[in-house]
Amino acid sequence: MSIAILAYGSLIWDEENLAEHITGGWARGEGPMLPVEFSRVSPKRKRALVLVVDEAAPAPVPTSVTTSRRESIHEAAHDLARRERAPIEAIGVAERGGGRARNCPAGIGHIVNSWLEAQETYRAAVWTNLPGNFPQVAGEDFTHEAGLRWLKGLGPESLAEAWRYITCAPEETDTPFRRFLARDDWWRGLARRYRP
Numbered sequence: 001m002s003i004a005i006l007a008y009g010s011l012i013w014d015e016e017n018l019a020e021h022i023t024g025g026w027a028r029g030e031g032p033m034l035p036v037e038f039s040r041v042s043p044k045r046k047r048a049l050v051l052v053v054d055e056a057a058p059a060p061v062p063t064s065v066t067t068s069r070r071e072s073i074h075e076a077a078h079d080l081a082r083r084e085r086a087p088i089e090a091i092g093v094a095e096r097g098g099g100r101a102r103n104c105p106a107g108i109g110h111i112v113n114s115w116l117e118a119q120e121t122y123r124a125a126v127w128t129n130l131p132g133n134f135p136q137v138a139g140e141d142f143t144h145e146a147g148l149r150w151l152k153g154l155g156p157e158s159l160a161e162a163w164r165y166i167t168c169a170p171e172e173t174d175t176p177f178r179r180f181l182a183r184d185d186w187w188r189g190l191a192r193r194y195r196p
Helices: 016-021 074-086 107-119 134-138 144-152 158-166 175-182 186-195
Strands: 002-007 024-026 034-042 047-053 060-062 064-068 091-095 122-128
Touching: 002 074, 016 024, 016 074, 016 134, 034 134, 034 144, 034 175, 047 122, 047 144, 047 158, 060 134, 060 175, 064 074, 064 122, 064 144, 064 175, 074 091, 091 107, 134 144, 144 175, 158 186
Parallel strands: 002 122
Antiparallel strands: 002 064, 024 064, 034 047, 034 060, 091 122
């Protein structure tokens, strides 16, 4: 049995240095349903809002799954941490029959453990579990309106990156904030500026 790598955001279309360590392509929407939202300000993405597993998100979305080439869970987790430019403590790890998942809230670990037990392909799973940091960076709780204000305050280069990231997010990652933006005239107008 193999090790699953779970994803819900840019990893699916931008594997970077993880590409050489995975095989089989992405099974879109075949991973566990997790609460995910655009509630993290990313230094890597020029302060754009990016997707994170967020227990406060009101509705779970399907995640996608691919297979690590590694035999070792430790190595698979380190591969993902390198791609994410994140500490190893920000990589969730769950093992079939292995008890409580590590580096994640108990509720998220339970969801991933249940998914592992319900299928026959994988013996373990790793996923990015960076925290939402919007309140710490923006100085207010993440709401749809606060997220929109943040986006409107970005400089041109950062706004272009935010538009690209949110627009390229997997279709199945249909979060409430993404649906909110789809109804906003200002956000819809950015397509004329950024779409090639």
